[in-house]
Each structure stands twice: as C-alpha cells, then as structure tokens.
Amino acid sequence: GQASFFAEEVVRGGPAFAVSLNISGIEPTLRNAAELGAWQVISPQEVVGVVEYVDGLHDVQEKTYEKPTVLVASQVSGEEEIPEGVVAVLTPDAPDVLSHVSVRARNMRVLFATCHDPEPLEQIKAAAGTTLHFTTTASGAVHWNEAHASEVEAASDSKAADKPSKGLKISIPKWPGKWVVGMDEYKDGVVGAKSKNIAGLRGKMPDWISLPASVTLPFGSYEQALEAKENADIKAQIQSRVARINARQPNSNNGGAPAGEQQEQGGDEASTLLAECRELAMQVHVPPEVKQQLTEAMTAAGIPVPDSEERWAKAMEAIKGVWASKYNDRAYISLRKIGLSFDDVRMAVLVQRVVPAHYAFVIHTRNPSNNDPNEIFCELVRGLGESLVSGMVAGSAVAFKANKKDLDSPEVLCYASKSEGMFVGESLIFRSDSNGEDLEGYAGAGLYESITMDTTETRRVDYMEDKLVRDPEYRQKLLARICKVGEAIETALGSAQDIEGVVEENDAITVVQTRPQV
Numbered sequence: 001g002q003a004s005f006f007a008e009e010v011v012r013g014g015p016a017f018a019v020s021l022n023i024s025g026i027e028p029t030l031r032n033a034a035e036l037g038a039w040q041v042i043s044p045q046e047v048v049g050v051v052e053y054v055d056g057l058h059d060v061q062e063k064t065y066e067k068p069t070v071l072v073a074s075q076v077s078g079e080e081e082i083p084e085g086v087v088a089v090l091t092p093d094a095p096d097v098l099s100h101v102s103v104r105a106r107n108m109r110v111l112f113a114t115c116h117d118p119e120p121l122e123q124i125k126a127a128a129g130t131t132l133h134f135t136t137t138a139s140g141a142v143h144w145n146e147a148h149a150s151e152v153e154a155a156s157d158s159k160a161a162d163k164p165s166k167g168l169k170i171s172i173p174k175w176p177g178k179w180v181v182g183m184d185e186y187k188d189g190v191v192g193a194k195s196k197n198i199a200g201l202r203g204k205m206p207d208w209i210s211l212p213a214s215v216t217l218p219f220g221s222y223e224q225a226l227e228a229k230e231n232a233d234i235k236a237q238i239q240s241r242v243a244r245i246n247a248r249q250p251n252s253n254n255g256g257a258p259a260g261e262q263q264e265q266g267g268d269e270a271s272t273l274l275a276e277c278r279e280l281a282m283q284v285h286v287p288p289e290v291k292q293q294l295t296e297a298m299t300a301a302g303i304p305v306p307d308s309e310e311r312w313a314k315a316m317e318a319i320k321g322v323w324a325s326k327y328n329d330r331a332y333i334s335l336r337k338i339g340l341s342f343d344d345v346r347m348a349v350l351v352q353r354v355v356p357a358h359y360a361f362v363i364h365t366r367n368p369s370n371n372d373p374n375e376i377f378c379e380l381v382r383g384l385g386e387s388l389v390s391g392m393v394a395g396s397a398v399a400f401k402a403n404k405k406d407l408d409s410p411e412v413l414c415y416a417s418k419s420e421g422m423f424v425g426e427s428l429i430f431r432s433d434s435n436g437e438d439l440e441g442y443a444g445a446g447l448y449e450s451i452t453m454d455t456t457e458t459r460r461v462d463y464m465e466d467k468l469v470r471d472p473e474y475r476q477k478l479l480a481r482i483c484k485v486g487e488a489i490e491t492a493l494g495s496a497q498d499i500e501g502v503v504e505e506n507d508a509i510t511v512v513q514t515r516p517q518v
Contacts (some may be wrong), residue, residue, distance in 0.1 A: 017209065021495065026241050038117035040094065041369065042102045045111040047087040048147045048514055050234065057082070057101075061324055062271065070111075070132060072125050078430060079390055079446065080109055081330040085336050090142075092121060096388050096397050097369065098379045098445025103498070104334070106368055107518045109480060110424075113142050119473040138370070168439050170344045171329030178484075180293040182215055182301060191216045192433035196312055197514045198350075204492040209485055212352040212509040215297040217290070219435060221348040222281070222323040230285040238280050241273045245332075274327045281324035286316050292361070294351070303353050305427070311453070318430040318451040322349045324434055325449035334447055335436060350431040354424055354452055356512045358500035359468070359478075360385030363486040364517050366496040367401055373496065376486045377401045378410075378479070379417040380468075383421030383510075384462040385500050389446060393420050393458065398468065401481040410479040421461040423494045427454040431513070489514055491505045 048066040054060050056075040065085030075090045077097035088111035095114075105112035111134055114123045124132070126146065129315040133386035165372060173189040181190060184200040195216045202211060226235040248269065298305045307314045325331070325347070332342040359380050367375035379397040380386055387393035402410040404478055432448030468475050482501075489497050489511065496517040502510050 026065050028134055035237060037139070038115055038120055039140060039142045040116070041112075041136050041142065041300070042095070042097050042114065043105040043110060043112035044369075044370070045088070045109055046133075046135045047111045048131060048133045049087040050129065050131050051124060053128055054112070055411060057091075061330070070124075070134065072121060072128075077332070077392075078102070079102055079392075081333045082112075083333075085278040089271060090115060090121060090124060091175070092116070092118065094396055096378070096379055097399060098397075098498075101388055102368075102383060103446070103518070111136065111142075115142075115250055129274065135506065140369075156286050157481050165200050168338055168340060170435060170439065172344050173219040173346055173435060175224040177326060177333050178293065179217060179287070179290045180215055180219055180297040181218050182297050182339060183213075186216065190218045191350070192435060192436070192437060193429055193515055194221070194513050195348060195350045198511075199384050201489065201514070205459040205511075207490060208481075208509065209488060212353075212355060212512055213301040215294070215301050215303065215351050216351040217294075217319065217351070219348050221290075221349070222284075222326070223346055225284055225290075225323075228285060228287055234283055238277050241280075244260060244374065245270050246341065248345065257267070263479050270332065271329055274329055275333055277327035280325040281327065282317075282320050284320055284323070286319065290319075291316075303351065304426070306428070306453070314453045315428060315430075316411050317429070318453050319349055321451045322430050322432050322449055323347055325447075326434070328448060331436065331447035340436070345434050345436040348433040348435075350432070351435045352429050352512065354429045355502045356426075356429045357384050357423075357511065358382070358505045359503040360388060361482050361501055361503070362388055363489075363499040363501070364496070365486045365490040365499070366517055368517075374404050375401050376404060376483045378477075378482055378486070380482065381416065381418060381421060381464070382466070383423045383459070383500070384456060386456065387418065387422045387458075389500070393418050393422065395419060398463075400479050401485075402480070404487060406475075407483045407487060408480045410476065410483055412475075416463045418463075418487050419460060420458050422456045424452050424454055424456045427452050429453070437515070478507065479505065485509060 017066050049070040051072065052080045053072045056078045060083050061081045063083045064082060069085055070088040071086050073089055073091045076089065076093040076095055078095040079099050079437055080101050082089060082105055090103065090113055092115055102112060110311045128478060131147045132144045133151055134142060134144045136142055136496050170501065176190050183199045186195045198211055205211065225231060228291045235428065295305050320479050326342065326345050335342050358380060361378055361380040362385060363376060363378045365376050367377040369377065379399050381388045381397045388397050396414055396415045396416060399414040400410045400412045429450060431450040434448055437447065456468045463469055468478065485501060486499060489499055497514045498517040499514045502512060
C-alpha cells in the first residue's frame with residue numbers, strides 16, 4: 001500500500017501533474033476559442049431515454065436495461081460491449097472514432113459522444129431518473145430537453161422496429177479435412193471474410209499497395225482438435241460449461257427478483273464459466289499435423305517459419321489464444337443481443353508475418369461521423385494499430401478526412417494525444433477470422449482476439465518530434481496516399497470498407513485487412 005501511495009505522491013508532486021491539471025482546466029476554454037464546442041459526436045443519433053450514471057461502461061456491459069437508457073459513463077476504454085437497452089453513451093473519455101466500441105455503437109444506432117467540458121455532463125447527470133430527448137447537429141453539438149410521454153412511446157416502438165441485426169442466421173461450416181489452406185483455397189465455408197477479402201484484392205491493387213502473404217487454419221479446426229483422444233477430458237469439461245451457459249441464456253426474469261438484479265447474477269455466472277472455457281481451450285493438445293501443414297504452407301507462401309521448438313511453442317499458444325477467444329465475454333454478450341449462440345461460432349485463424357509498422361492506420365471509406373459517402377475518414381498512430389482499435393492506449397489518434405474528388409488535399413481534424421505506442425519485433429500474427437464477424441449488417445469487429453507470436457511492448461512516443469507533425473509537405477503526401485488506399489479498395493470491392501493497414505519506415509504501405517463498413 002505504501003509504495004503505491006508514494007508513487008502517487010511523486011506523480012502529484014511533479015511538474016507533469018501540475019501541467020496536466022492546468023491543461024485539463026483550460027481545455028474547455030481552448031476548445032471554445034477554436035470554436036470546437038464541448039462535444040465530439042462519434043455516432044450521431046436522435047434518441048429518447050432515461051438517464052443513468054455509471055462509473056465504467058465495462059461494469060454494466062452484461063446488464064439488460066428494460067427501458068431505453070442514456071448512460072453517462074465516467075470511463076469508456078474502447079473494448080466494451082454496449083448493453084442491451086442502452087440508446088446513448090455520453091462520456092468524458094475520448095475513445096478513437098474508429099475504435100471497436102465506436103464501430104459497434106454506430107452499428108447498433110446508439111448515440112455515442114464525448115464531452116470535453118464537465119458542465120454539460122454534470123447537468124445531464126443531475127437529471128438521473130428523468131427521460132430526456134437528445135439530438136445532434138451537423139456541426140457536432142448535442143442538444144437535449146425533457147421528453148413527453150408520447151415521445152417515449154414513439155421512441156420505444158421505433159427502436160424495436162429499427163433493430164439492425166435481429167433475424168440473422170449463422171451457418172455452421174464443417175471442417176474441410178485439412179489443417180491449413182493457402183490463399184488459392186480461400187472459399188466460402190472454409191475461411192472467414194478477413195482471409196477472403198485479402199485474397200480477393202490480389203491483382204486489383206496499384207503496385208504501391210502491398211498485400212501480406214497469408215495462410216489460414218480453416219473453420220472447424222478447433223472443434224476437430226477437440227476430437228483427438230488426448231483432448232477427450234477437456235472436450236467434456238468445455239461441453240458441460242457450454243451447456244450450463246446455454247441453460248441460462250434466455251433473458252427470462254423468472255421469480256420475484258427485479259429484472260436488473262436477475263440479469264447481473266446470471267451475467268456473473270456466465271462470465272465465470274466463459275473464463276473457465278478459455279482456460280480449458282488453452283490446454284488443448286494441438287495435433288502434430290498442424291505444425292507439419294503450417295510449415296509446408298508458410299514455406300510455399302514465403303512466410304518465415306518458426307525456427308526452433310521454443311518459437312513453435314509460442315506459435316501454438318497464439319493459435320490456441322485465438323481459438324479460446326470464441327469464449328470472450330464481449331462476443332457472448334454481442335451475439336446474445338442478436339439472438340445467436342456463441343457456440344455456433346467457428347474460428348478460422350489467418351496467419352501472416354507482422355509488417356514492421358512505423359505507423360498504423362484505419363480507414364472508413366464512408367465518413368462515419370456524418371455518413372457522407374463522398375468523404376474518406378482515417379485515423380493513424382505510431383506503431384501497431386492495436387493501440388488505435390482496442391482502446392488499450394489512452395488519448396486520441398491523428399484523425400483526418402478527404403473529399404473523394406480531391407484526395408490530394410486531406411484535412412487534419414485532430415493531432416495525436418497518445419503518449420505511448422505498441423511495438424513488436426520480427427514476428428507472426430494470428431488473426432481471428434470467424435463466421436460470426438462477417439454476418440451482413442452486423443459489426444463483429446473486435447469481438448475476438450488477434451495475437452502476435454511475440455509479446456507486444458508499449459513504448460513512449462513523442463508526436464511533437466515526429467516528421468508527420470514537423471514536416472507539412474511529408475504529412476500531406478502520406479495522408480493523401482492513405483486516403484487513396486481507401487478509394488482503391490472501395491473501388492475494387494464495390495462497397496464502403498473498414499480497412500486496417502501499416503506504413504513502414506521507408507513509407508511502403510501494406511493493407512493487412514478489410515471488411516465491409518457497417
């Protein structure tokens with residue numbers, strides 16, 4: 001206890017803490033002077049709901065709200081699932097516009113906004129228990145007023161009708177009889193959309209955009225591994241836990257317990273059982289044929305093969321880590337909300353060499369902030385893209401947009417405030433590629449794990465010293481090239497795309513994945 005108090009005293013006594021307090025104190029004034037307003041709207045929607053305050057979004061992600069609810073949440077990291085029944089999340093935290101939670105908020109038609117000035121949030125918080133009507137403006141402001149009973153009813157009816165993803169079906173593919181497939185064998189029912197989309201771009205990209213060599217462990221490989229006699233006990237233990245989770249899956253509120261309480265007790269139990277399933281999946285014995293077939297396929301594709309038993313052990317741990325993410329809490333919650341079973345998920349694993357990232361970027365080829373199909377919106381960070389999409393590194397990314405008629409003139413909307421980046425040396429990455437991520441109209445982004453074979457390290461970065469900030473000509477050229485990547489892929493695939501890519505030290509650009517933007 002004393003050590004942490006001491007560390008806190010050192011921080012609070014140092015100049016950085018005083019500066020950060022001053023900056024926090026004057027941020028509303030600075031935003032005012034720059035005519036930026038207090039709000040940043042990540043997902044614009046008009047909603048009506050009862051106001052409730054929570055400490056962190058993570059604390060309530062398993063809860064089901066019976067009435068349309070507006071959550072004021074002190075903390076939002078970017079990894080959480082938005083609870084059933086929530087129509088708005090308002091927070092002082094600033095997750096990236098293209099982080100997973102932001103993508104899912106837009107998919108669920110939830111109002112999601114950051115407030116940089118404590119005063120408006122305090123006013124909304126003070127209205128806890130009251131039903132408010134929220135609207136957003138084209139300029140990015142949030143307005144609210146007390147709602148009439150008729151508005152509440154109309155909002156509830158339209159919300160029920162507007163559920164984006166109810167009625168989806170998940171088809172359960174069979175194992176194709178081999179442990180590894182190359183890009184020429186990427187077909188429906190064998191691998192997921194991540195693998196198929198990368199293969200589908202071959203021959204359609206300008207030569208300055210690279211695509212990573214890839215091989216994939218197909219759908220059903222994990223379930224097939226469980227059939228090995230060495231895994232009989234693990235399989236039985238997982239099956240019994242899955243049966244217990246499914247037995248309590250319907251959101252019924254039997255008995256006299258209040259709805260919210262019932263939900264939370266069940267949620268805790270499901271969370272414990274899912275964690276046990278993940279632990280058991282990590283103990284699975286991987287058949288030796290997996291290593292043999294990976295060696296052949298990776299050699300043929302030009303992907304560096306692990307060169308020692310120790311390196312192979314790490315690769316197998318990463319594969320099992322992706323398989324185990326079938327039992328992630330956020331995936332279970334997300335699928336339950338649209339009436340699908342987490343146990344129907346089949347996890348293909350896409351294997352690629354990690355491209356050494358100087359910068360990483362995410363592109364949405366239809367601007368998500370205003371749904372403008374003529375604008376490309378991008379975010380960029382130093383190091384690996386995980387620090388952008390997962391919310392694991394606090395602060396904002398560099399955000400920029402460009403009109404598709406003038407991609408050479410990108411406009412910077414926000415400079416980075418992240419003080420850290422995520423990095424890894426020469427390594428392989430094992431990406432989740434499930435049949436639950438590419439359902440039409442459903443945002444499955446970030447529900448499952450993508451794991452580097454070697455541990456990523458978090459290092460301090462200084463954007464103020466970065467060429468991107470210091471050299472306007474370089475900045476314009478690089479950001480324009482990234483916008484042109486978005487246009488090229490959207491044109492090749494024929495619909496708005498959500499794209500992840502990296503820029504190497506020599507400014508070479510590689511697209512590592514793309515999926516339809518939802």
